[in-house]
Amino acid sequence: MSLLDFSRMPRRAIILTYAIILALVFVGVYNFGQLPDILRGSSFEAPPYGQKDTPPPPGHEPPPAHESPKPAEGQYCKWVFDKYESSAYEDEWFQEVPNVQPTTPDGTNICKAQQAEKHVAASRAIVGRAINLTAIDPKIQWKTYDTMPTTTLDPADQYMSRMYYRRVCYNEEKREFYPASGHGIQLIEPLFGMLRDPFDLWCGSDKLTIENYPNTNPGQSKHHILPQGFAPYTYTTKAAGVESTEWRTHGIPPWHSFLRPVYNEQVGTTFSTPQNIHVDLGSSYFGGWTKASSAASGQWFYDNYHARGQRFNRFVAVEVETLDDTEAYEQVPADLIGIYTLMNIGLTMGEDKLNAVEMIKRIVKPEDFFVLKLDIDSAPIEEPILQNLLADDPENGGASALIDELMYEHHVNFWPMNGPWRIASTSKKDGDLLTSYNLFRDLRRKGIRAHSWP
Structure with a gap:
């Protein structure tokens, strides 16, 4: 008997079958009806962004508007990555880095280069802006889209690079997405200097200074990083360009x-x-390397995502160094118990069940918001993971399409970082600072908000 061969089914079974089908249809329609307006079709019209005669900042004009079909009423729409745009300041560093990356303190090194007046001013603007954005009252959360009021950009934002997004809508008859009107922008810290907080301790007496600097995690400062929830963004569902006067400094953007x-x-x-x-x-442990709170990556991600309203459904910690289970779970907050999983075993990039990229593909679906931190301190594992992400096809099952944000400490050979990273100054196999610049820019060009982790 086929699944719905009613002629051979008892009357009571037929009635029950109809009831189940109607219930499923109702649930599907109801759930679609609850979509936020920014994810629906023409039922939402975004307000105009500022005065029409107000141009965007020089060098940051929005992408040209394209004629796109108007979504049907109630049609589901989503946002996808369009392109990455380096700021003018980031481009300057790409030109300068090849000349300031010696492997010894002799000559013009990166610490000396950062002391140029223009770099001091830019570093203070970039890190100061990031500190102010991430220092927002911890009680403020964003659980839904666009919860924060709009404002104008800060002068420091001219140094920031940009991630661009575009809107596509779903045609249920053809079962495919098609281009629609609408595009958005979100800021990200530029690639600059030594790809670390220039006010941290690594340059010794040559480190930069800034007033009221919160020196809370010496050697592990993350003040230069703009996580997605703290990065200003703007968007419109219209074909016209995004104006510069209505940005949200915090919250969940529609491409989350x-x-x-x-x-x-x-x-x-x-x-x-x-x-x-x-x-x-x-x-390592949730609270840091053997209780070294300055290196507490688990706590940092909890504070900047989970506690801000973007609560994790899964939190997978992988550590090859043997940890004490009891001590490890004592450090985990109560609202992560049952969500937090400790895998106290090393992963590989071989053809086995512990392949790191294949594990990610099993855990993460394309629609998820996924944050990956990669800091194994083992180039034989880290490099193959990164090369896999760079080489894959995101449109055909590549893991790069799954990653929204990536925090990665890239160990390369330049002074002063080759010392703490235990890289010989004569080594030729580890790459240099420009190698890191190119790596992070290439990852961003694939739509990944890639940050240099300390």
Whole structure:
């Protein structure tokens, strides 16, 4: 008997079958009806962004508007990555780095280069802005889209680089997405200097200074990083360019995650809901390396994502160094118990069940918001992971399409970092600072908010 051969089914079974199908259809329609307006079609019209005669900042004009079909009423729309744009200041450093990356303190090194007047001013603007954005009252959370009021950009934002996004809408008949009107922008810290906080201790007497600097984690400062929830963004669903006068400094942008359409012959199209997932490769304890709180990566991700309203559904910590289970879980907050998983074993990039990239593919779905931290201090594992991400095809199952944000400490040979990284100054196999610049820019060009982790 086929699945729905009613002629051979008892009357009571037929009634029950109809009831189940109607319930499933109702749930699918109801859930779609609850979508935020920014994820629906023409039922939402964004307000105009500022005065029409107000141009965007020089060098940051929005991408040209394209004629795109207008979404049908109630049609589901999502946002996808479009392009990465380096700031003019980032471009300056790409030109300067090849001349300031010796492997010894002799000559013009990166610490000396950062002391140029223009770099001192820029560093203070960039890090000062990042500190101010991330120092927002811890009680403020963003659990839904666009919870913060709009404002104008800060003068320091001219130094920031930009991630661009565009909107696509779903045609249920053709079961495919098509280009639609709308585009958005989100800021990200530029690639500059030694790709670390220039006010941290690594340059010794040559380090830069800034007034009221919160020197809370010497050697492990993350003040230069702009996580997505703290990075100003703006968008419009119209074809016109995004003006510069209405930005949100904090919160969840519409490209944070999305719903994935799933077609079923019995009930039609339903939408799978996203999860928030964090995988920490090289986690140590939640509270830091053997209780060294300055290096507490687990706590940092908890504070900057989970505690801000983007609660993790899964939190996977991977550490090859043997940890004490009891001590490890004592450091985990109560609201992560059952969500936090400690894998106290090393992963590989071989053809086995512990392959790191394949594990990510099993855990993460395309619609999820996924934050990956990679700091294993083992180039034979880290480099293959990064090269896999750079070489894969995000449109055909590549893991790079799954990653929204990446925190990575790239160990290369330049002074003064080759000392603490235990890289011989004569080594030729580890690459140089320009290698790191190119790596992070290439990752960003694939749509990953890639940050240099300390």
